[in-house]
Each structure stands twice: as structure tokens, then as C-alpha cells.
Amino acid sequence: MERLPKWADVVLVPLVSLTLAALIAALVILAIGQDPWEAITVMVKGSVMDSYGWGYTLYYATSFMFTGLAVTVAFHASLFNIGGEGQAQLGGLGVALACLFIPWPHWTLALLGATMAAALFGAAWAAIPAYLQARRGSHIVITTIMFNYIAAAVLIFLLVDVLRPDGQMDPATASFPEAARLPTLNQIPVFNLFFTSNVPANVTLFIALGMAVVVWALLWRTRLGYAIRAFGKSEAAAKYAGISPFTIIMVAMLISGGLAGMMAINNVMGEAERLLQNSASGAGFIGIAVALMGRNHPVGVVLAALLFGFLFQGGAELGLWTKIPIEMRTVVQGL
Amino acid sequence: MDYATLLQLLDTTLRLATPLLFACLAGLYSERAGIFDIGLEGKMLMAAMASASVAFLTGSVWVGLLAGMMASLLMAGLHGIASITFRGNQLISGVALNFVASGITVLIAQRLFGQGGRTPPLTGDARFQSITLPFAEELRGVPVIGPLYYEVISGHPLLVYVALLAVPLTWWVLYRTRFGLRLRAVGENPAAVDTAGISVVGLRFAAVAITGVLCGLAGAYMATALQAGFGREMTAGRGYIALAALIFAKWRPVAALWACLLFGFFQALALRPDVVEAVVQVKIPVPFLDALPYVLTVLVLAGFVGKAIPPRAGGEPYVKER
Numbered sequence: 001m002e003r004l005p006k007w008a009d010v011v012l013v014p015l016v017s018l019t020l021a022a023l024i025a026a027l028v029i030l031a032i033g034q035d036p037w038e039a040i041t042v043m044v045k046g047s048v049m050d051s052y053g054w055g056y057t058l059y060y061a062t063s064f065m066f067t068g069l070a071v072t073v074a075f076h077a078s079l080f081n082i083g084g085e086g087q088a089q090l091g092g093l094g095v096a097l098a099c100l101f102i103p104w105p106h107w108t109l110a111l112l113g114a115t116m117a118a119a120l121f122g123a124a125w126a127a128i129p130a131y132l133q134a135r136r137g138s139h140i141v142i143t144t145i146m147f148n149y150i151a152a153a154v155l156i157f158l159l160v161d162v163l164r165p166d167g168q169m170d171p172a173t174a175s176f177p178e179a180a181r182l183p184t185l186n187q188i189p190v191f192n193l194f195f196t197s198n199v200p201a202n203v204t205l206f207i208a209l210g211m212a213v214v215v216w217a218l219l220w221r222t223r224l225g226y227a228i229r230a231f232g233k234s235e236a237a238a239k240y241a242g243i244s245p246f247t248i249i250m251v252a253m254l255i256s257g258g259l260a261g262m263m264a265i266n267n268v269m270g271e272a273e274r275l276l277q278n279s280a281s282g283a284g285f286i287g288i289a290v291a292l293m294g295r296n297h298p299v300g301v302v303l304a305a306l307l308f309g310f311l312f313q314g315g316a317e318l319g320l321w322t323k324i325p326i327e328m329r330t331v332v333q334g335l
Numbered sequence: 336m337d338y339a340t341l342l343q344l345l346d347t348t349l350r351l352a353t354p355l356l357f358a359c360l361a362g363l364y365s366e367r368a369g370i371f372d373i374g375l376e377g378k379m380l381m382a383a384m385a386s387a388s389v390a391f392l393t394g395s396v397w398v399g400l401l402a403g404m405m406a407s408l409l410m411a412g413l414h415g416i417a418s419i420t421f422r423g424n425q426l427i428s429g430v431a432l433n434f435v436a437s438g439i440t441v442l443i444a445q446r447l448f449g450q451g452g453r454t455p456p457l458t459g460d461a462r463f464q465s466i467t468l469p470f471a472e473e474l475r476g477v478p479v480i481g482p483l484y485y486e487v488i489s490g491h492p493l494l495v496y497v498a499l500l501a502v503p504l505t506w507w508v509l510y511r512t513r514f515g516l517r518l519r520a521v522g523e524n525p526a527a528v529d530t531a532g533i534s535v536v537g538l539r540f541a542a543v544a545i546t547g548v549l550c551g552l553a554g555a556y557m558a559t560a561l562q563a564g565f566g567r568e569m570t571a572g573r574g575y576i577a578l579a580a581l582i583f584a585k586w587r588p589v590a591a592l593w594a595c596l597l598f599g600f601f602q603a604l605a606l607r608p609d610v611v612e613a614v615v616q617v618k619i620p621v622p623f624l625d626a627l628p629y630v631l632t633v634l635v636l637a638g639f640v641g642k643a644i645p646p647r648a649g650g651e652p653y654v655k656e657r
Contacts, residue, residue: 154626285434
């Protein structure tokens with residue numbers, strides 16, 4: 001196979017797939033009898049033309065960064081974690097429990113505690129499929145899909161029968177106490193110069209960016225990251241090098257699940273301020289697209305998350321269309 | 336629980352198991368040929384939307400059924416091109432197609448009918464009507480068997496019987512025909528099939544096409560028989576339950592029937608929590624019943640209830656030796 005030059009691989013391929021995506025989307029819009037140009041104008045206006053739009057774009061992007069990084073880490077160990085959705089929901093449960101039942105004195109401590117809880121719950125949910133893959137050879141794709149549904153069922157049960165306060169109709173927990181509320185971007189000095197109105201994007205954005213750096217350092221600057229990547233490239237070779245497949249599968253999936261779970265501090269703690277049904281709302285799945293689009297590199301993931309945030313805010317449905325060319329790209333690479 | 340309630344439950348079971356069965360057999364052909372298909376869900380959804388829309392516009396359920404199968408075939412073709420011709424990642428392709436389906440079905444239905452992504456309710460000839468099997472009325476008086484025949488076996492839309500007949504047909508095709516032998520071989524060892532001078536690509540495309548047709552039937556049944564019209568995300572994870580049933584049945588057609596009936600029974604139970612409570616004397620939350628098929632599948636996959644061994648070449652694109 002002839003390799004493309006590196007610059008083409010990094011810059012050109014995503015650009016080509018993006019252009020294709022835009023073209024296909026435009027064709028579809030045309031096919032249902034609307035003006036594509038108008039649609040694009042609406043999207044751009046709604047998502048990046050004012051601070052309000054940016055607030056939402058960044059809010060979605062934060063969620064996608066977490067789930068995208070989650071998929072990335074697993075992918076480098078050649079594990080396909082489709083369970084981000086369930087892990088994020090469980091992460092939400094961790095956040096809710098931490099926020100509701102521990103009296104935090106200040107939001108910084110609450111954030112720390114909730115992040116730990118979210119990562120712990122998400123990782124725990126990923127641990128079972130990981131163990132089954134590592135020890136019993138059950139295919140991780142299928143088990144993680146199953147665990148998405150089981151997670152949804154568990155959460156419905158908990159929200160309806162256990163965590164719902166008396167006298168409330170909708171299945172959700174009580175609102176989190178004041179001290180557990182995260183400052184949104186419009187409440188942070190310097191940023192409030194730009195974000196004048198109330199936006200959902202919050203401090204979690206910086207945690208997400210921080211995690212991107214951490215993931216990069218982990219994968220390319222540590223012994224463990226090397227082991228993960230070696231295992232992903234060739235299981236047999238890794239085994240000969242004395243790397244334990246069991247450990248790598250477990251560790252990679254735990255980190256992946258933890259990252260997916262941490263998404264919950266953005267949507268549950270930062271935005272809804274209580275745990276709702278179906279809290280992850282598809283971000284777990286979009287993480288797959290984000291990771292693929294971002295070429296499984298943290299920098300790419302951050303950029304792709306921004307792009308998907310823009311698409312999600314601009315026109316949720318259009319975002320789906322970008323999936324096709326991404327697939328086409330993986331396809332072309334396979335040739 | 337009295338006999339009448341049991342019959343009611345079984346009746347619902349059969350109705351709910353039918354789409355699972357179609358989808359499960361669809362997955363069976365595909366996976367036996369070595370193509371993993373996570374996109375069953377998306378194909379069903381597309382077929383449901385297409386069949387409901389066309390059935391409403393033409394007033395004929397048959398044209399609708401055809402449209403549903405065509406829509407599903409189209410999706411199957413895309414999956415085939417991506418995973419067979421271009422040797423892309425079958426899992427990613429399936430996931431992507433599911434995304435596309437969930438978006439585009441709502442988009443088209445909204446554009447056609449402007450009712451928030453639903454189709455208008457179907458009536459009369461635009462739906463599959465229940466058919467009463469011969470002698471159902473006459474035999475109704477016979478104790479035990481009579482009501483069973485009348486309530487459970489008779490009185491379903493045509494597609495329910497088609498699904499049940501598809502099981503022995505699938506068994507026959509897989510185990511008693513040349514095509515079936517080759518299909519199974521291509522999922523286990525495509526190189527051997529290729530050496531024998533048979534086209535791996537052709538066989539796999541044939542399998543994927545059958546998958547498309549069966550998923551089309553599943554979707555059309557959902558929209559024109561089980562319910563009267565298409566609604567946003569109406570398949571509600573049935574494609575994945577079917578996948579679960581397929582693993583539970585260890586990729587065998589007759590076992591698939593039992594697995595689908597079992598999972599259909601769980602769904603029927605989830606609709607009647609009062610009955611469950613009366614039988615086991617403990618209040619079981621509905622979500623647990625909903626989650627049961629998935630939990631069972633995980634247990635099977637983990638090898639606690641027999642060992643599920645997938646076709647050996649599953650998920651791997653075939654590269655011809657050069």
C-alpha cells in the first residue's frame with residue numbers, strides 16, 4: 001500500500017471528507033426542496049455568530065470531547081467501545097449521588113468530588129464488558145451495546161422508583177444544592193466580557209481540554225500508553241514483549257469508561273443540575289464519530305468535537321450526515 | 336393467572352416476537368456469511384418509514400411492503416459496498432447507517448406529511464389486517480386447545496405467519512441447499528470457498544441482500560401491522576434485541592425462533608406488570624423486565640449459559656490472494 005504524505009493524511013483527508021459531507025448534506029436539503037445556502041446561513045448564524053450560539057456550541061463540544069477521548073483511548077488498544085452512552089449515563093448517576101448526598105462547602109470541591117464519582121461510575125460500567133472480553137472472550141462491541149440498554153433500564157428504575165423526590169411527576173432527581181452548581185462561562189471573569197448572556201457552557205470545558213492533554217501524554221509519553229498502543233497494533237507481538245493482554249484491556253477500558261463518565265459533569269452538573277432520564281442524549285455515540293474524525297488523536301478529537309458541537313447547535317439533524325463521509329474515509333483507507 | 340390471561344400474553348408474545356424474528360433471521364444470513372450487521376436497527380427503521388409513507392400515499396399495503404423492502408435493500412447495499420467491496424470496518428459502517436436512518440427517516444416523514452416526523456395513521460387497505468385461520472370459529476368450543484388455536488395462533492396479520500414460515504425455510508436453505516452450504520462456508524473460511532472457484536464477494540452480497548429483504552419485512556410489519564403508521568425511533572432498539580437473540584440462539588435458525596419468542600415474551604410481560612406481580616407476589620419494576628433480554632445475552636456471551644461461538648470469519652473483509 002502506498003502511503004500518503006503525512007501532511008496530506010492529517011490535513012487533506014479530513015478536509016475532503018468534510019467537503020463531501022457538506023455536499024451530500026446540500027444534496028439532501030435540495031432533494032427535500034429547500035435552499036442549502038439558506039440552511040448553512042441559518043446554521044452559522046445559530047452557532048458561531050454571537051456569544052449565545054458559541055455558548056451552546058462549546059457546551060456540546062465539551063461533552064463530545066469527553067466521549068471522543070473515551071473512544072480514542074479504547075481504539076488505540078484496538079477495542080471498539082460503543083458503550084460511551086451507557087457509561088456517560090452511569091457517570092451521571094455518580095455525579096447525582098455525589099451532589100445530592102454530600103454537603104459540599106464550595107463548588108470547586110464539589111466539582112472535584114463529582115468528577116471522581118463520575119469517572120468511577122463510568123469506569124465501573126466499562127469494567128464488566130472489559131473483564132468479559134479479557135477473560136471470557138465475549139465480543140466487546142456487543143457487550144457494550146447491551147450495557148447501554150441495561151444502563152438505560154437501571155437509570156429509569158432508579159429515577160422513577162428510588163431517586164425521584166415525593167410529589168414530583170417527571171422521572172428525575174431533585175435539583176442539586178446551590179453549592180454544587182458550576183459557574184458557567186458568563187460567570188467567569190475575562191470570559192464574561194464575551195459571554196454576556198446566560199450560556200450552558202461551563203468550567204467543565206477546561207477540564208475537557210485538560211483531559212485531552214492528559215490523554216495525549218498518557219498515550220505517547222508513558223510506558224502504559226506505549227503498551228496500550230503496542231497491544232492495539234499487534235496482540236501477539238505485545239504478548240511476546242511481556243505485555244499482559246488482560247491488564248491492557250482492563251486498563252484501557254477503565255480509562256475509556258472513566259472519560260465517558262466524566263462527560264456527566266458537563267451535562268448533569270453543569271447544565272441540568274439534576275439527573276434526567278436519557279441524560280447523555282446520544283453524545284456517547286457521537287463520540288465514535290468524533291474520534292474517527294479526529295483520527296484518534298487528542299488534538300483532532302478537540303477540533304472534531306468543536307465541529308460536531310457547531311453542527312449540533314446549528315442543525316442537529318445535519319450533524320448526522322457527516323457520519324457518512326467519515327465511514328467513506330475509513331473505507332478508502334482500507335483499500 | 337388464569338388461562339385467558341395466559342392466552343392473551345402468548346398472543347402478544349407472538350405479535351411482538353415477529354419483528355424480532357424477521358430481524359434475527361436477517362442477521363443470521365448476514366453473519367453466517369461473515370458480515371457483522373449492527374445496522375439491523377437502521378434498516379428496520381428505514382423500511383418502517385418507507386412502507387408507512389408509501390402505504391398511506393397509495394392506499395395499498397402491498398405497495399408499501401415493497402417500498403419498505405426496497406428502502407431496506409438500499410441500506411443493505413450501502414453496508415455491502417462499504418464492508419465487502421471497500422473492506423471497511425463493518426461495525427463502524429453499521430453504526431453509521433443506524434445514525435443516518437434515525438436522522439433521515441424523521442426528515443423525510445416530516446417533509447412528506449409535516450406531522451412532526453410521523454406518518455398519518457393508516458387505515459383499511461393500507462394496513463395488514465388480521466386473518467382468521469380456517470376452523471378457528473368452529474374449534475373455539477373445544478376445551479383448552481380451541482381457545483389456544485383461536486386466541487393465540489389464529490387472528491394475526493399475514494406477516495406473522497410469513498415470519499414463522501421463514502424459520503423452516505431458512506433452516507432448509509442453510510442446511511439442505513448448495514447455496515446454504517456455500518453461505519456457511521464463506522462465513523467460516525472464505526479462502527476455501529474462493530479456492531473452490533466460487534465468488535466470495537457474490538455470496539456475501541447475496542447474503543446481505545437477503546438481510547435487506549428480511550429487515551424490510553420486519554420494518555413493514557412494525558409500521559403497517561403491529562402499529563398503524565411510522566413514528567420517530569419506533570423500532571426502539573429491536574434491531575439490537577434481534578442481534579441479542581441471534582447470539583442467544585448461537586446463529587441457528589430454529590433456536591432463533593425460540594430466542595425471539597422468549598424475548599417477545601419478556602416484552603409482553605413488560606406490558607403487563609400487573610400479571611407479573613400477581614404471579615411472583617413481588618413487585619418487579621418494569622425496567623428490569625425490559626433489560627432482561629440484554630442481561631441474558633451478556634450471560635450467554637460470557638459463556639455462562641452454553642458457549643456462543645460466532646462464525647469464524649465474521650467481521651473480517653476477505654482479501655483475495657494475489
